[in-house]
Amino acid sequence: MTDVHPPQQLVTIDGAPALRPRVGRLLVLLFPAVAAMYALFNGISAVILPAQVEAVDPTSKVGNLALLTTLAAVASMVAIPAGGAISDRTRSRYGRRTPWIAAAAAVSAVACILMGLAESLPGLIATTVVLWFAANFYSGAVTAILPDRVPPRRRGVASAVIGLGTPVGIVFGVQVASRVGHLTAYAVIGAVLLVTTALLLLGAREGSARGLPVAARNRSSPGQSLRSFFAAFATRDFRLAFFSRFMLFASYFVVSGYTFYTLQDYVGTGNVPDGDVATAVSTLLTLSVGVWVVVASLAGWIADRMDRRKLFVGASALGVAASMTIPLATPTWTGMLIYSACLGASIGTYFAIDLAVMSLVLPNADSEGRDLGILQVATGLPQLLAGAVASAVITWCGGYPALFVFGALSAVVSGLLMLRIRSIR
Structure with a gap:
């Protein structure tokens, strides 16, 4: 898939020529997607999830919430580098990041609805882990757009756009979560993530990655693979x-x-x-x-x-x-x-x-x-x-x-x- 806008400049990604889209347009569309991502994280964790945990078992709410947040944090730490690493190696006509960003947004939206419907602690545990893994996988792939498609001289502005999405997302997510029923809040947060992601992927399209070289895969032990990862x-x-x-x-x-x-x-x-x-x-x-x-x-x-x-x-x-x-x-x-x-x-x-x-x-x-x-x-x-x-x-x-x-x-x-x-x- 080629970019729909004239190329800003010819650059090299992983040693292969690639076209870089207009940075301004990319950042304008990246901002709402990042804000939607942080709205999901903060609206759910700060308002909706604690209320759900209390409704399931009021007497054990402190311990149960600690369990859920710990599992969510573990899922996050695995998913973020995985989102970056797996998309690094992807070679599709839609680019390296786009397929995974789209898939992670879709899984996150579905997980939001399932989490809203959960009425037991096991159900909340399962949906929380899935949602936090998918949303953080999304985070890992989206953040990789910065070194991929923004020249070094513009990265301060790009970082500011992503950084500004954090407080805006927090305010939006908490406001939505506190003003409507929890199932409606989950639906709104999931829908906003899907819409803003679609606008980003369609409005600032990533070029094809089929021509990019693939790093050689050497047979190695698990220990060697782990050392290579870090x-x-x-x-x-x-x-x-x-x-x-x-x-x-x-x-x-x-x-x-x-x-x-x-x-x-x-x-x-x-x-x-x-x-x-x-x-x-x-x-x-x-x-x-x-x-x-x-x-x-x-x-x-x-x-x-x-x-x-x-x-x-x-x-x-x-x-x-x-x-x-x-x-x-x-x-x-x-x-x-x-x-x-x-x-x-x-x-x-x-x-x-x-x-x-x-x-x-x-x-x-x-x-x-x-x-x-x-x-x-x-x-x-x-x-x-x-x-x-x-x-x-x-x-x-x-x-x-x-x-x-x-x-x-x-x-x-x-x-x-x-x-x-x-x-x-």
């Missing part, structure tokens, strides 16, 4: 990017996952507006996301113009660390508002440019999708570990102040690791 870690800058990302998201998820209890037990229920902790959490999230959107809209463009992407990402990680010190100095509602605004600005900058940096440390053009997927595991793994780490820090290291100290130190390590990358500015 071969990118042999590259210094790739390792630094992975661990920098891991530490940043450890900082963010370990602290943000306990915002409700922080307000309740550290700031004090009587010190939040009207004593309503749930509304206070919503207010902080809305403020943070609002600042995030404004900052992300500008940061990627500025980083491209200055050609200083590493500097921006490193500085934003240090900004997260500085934000974490505010509740330590001012454990009040006003302090939490200032903290949320500063955190939103720092995270917004990070998300706007992070993927551009990640795409520039990929060591092998033949496995860009797989290696970018592995870098995305650095986001999922901290989410999986966040609850246990936060609980241990609060219990054994001095309560909620220690939680913010942990977050600040993790973010500092992230920033310092990022600034040590040599291959990009």
Whole structure:
């Protein structure tokens, strides 16, 4: 299938000539697809799934939800690099990524409906694992569009578009999930993912991949295959990017996952507006996301113009660390508002440019999708570990102040690791 628009420039992908479509059109269509993906993740996990788990078994809801989220995280960590790796090796007339993006979107939509119909814990477990695997497989293949089809000089803007899709998707997904019945919410979220994916794949068509060379497949032992899969870690800058990302998201998820209890037990229920902790959490999230959107809209463009992407990402990680010190100095509602605004600005900058940096440390053009997927595991793994780490820090290291100290130190390590990358500015 050929692109319906005039080629912007002739480039080489995996050593073979390929036509690159207009980047502007691609990004305009990529944004709603990414937002729909994050709407699925956050609308379901934050609102719909907890309510379903409680309806199935109110007395065991905490343990059951922990089981489901753990299984979902495991499925995610397998699916993201798999989506990149399998699409890397695909050679179809529709391109490398398109068949898998379309299939994963369709499976995700069907799984949404089946999950909405589930009325037992085994049914929720099965559908949750299938949905999270399919949606994260989709994520791995979609994200690989960045190194495939966007030139390095435009990747800051492209990363900002993808980064901006995160807060927009969160707001949309949570609003849909909280305003309609759960089956309707599942249907709407699944339908939006299908429609936005169709617009992306048809409006910015990927060229045929049939002419691309296929990497030789050598007979090897399972151990050799595993080492080959993680071969990118042999590259210094790739390792630094992975661990920098891991530490940043450890900082963010370990602290943000306990915002409700922080307000309740550290700031004090009587010190939040009207004593309503749930509304206070919503207010902080809305403020943070609002600042995030404004900052992300500008940061990627500025980083491209200055050609200083590493500097921006490193500085934003240090900004997260500085934000974490505010509740330590001012454990009040006003302090939490200032903290949320500063955190939103720092995270917004990070998300706007992070993927551009990640795409520039990929060591092998033949496995860009797989290696970018592995870098995305650095986001999922901290989410999986966040609850246990936060609980241990609060219990054994001095309560909620220690939680913010942990977050600040993790973010500092992230920033310092990022600034040590040599291959990009």
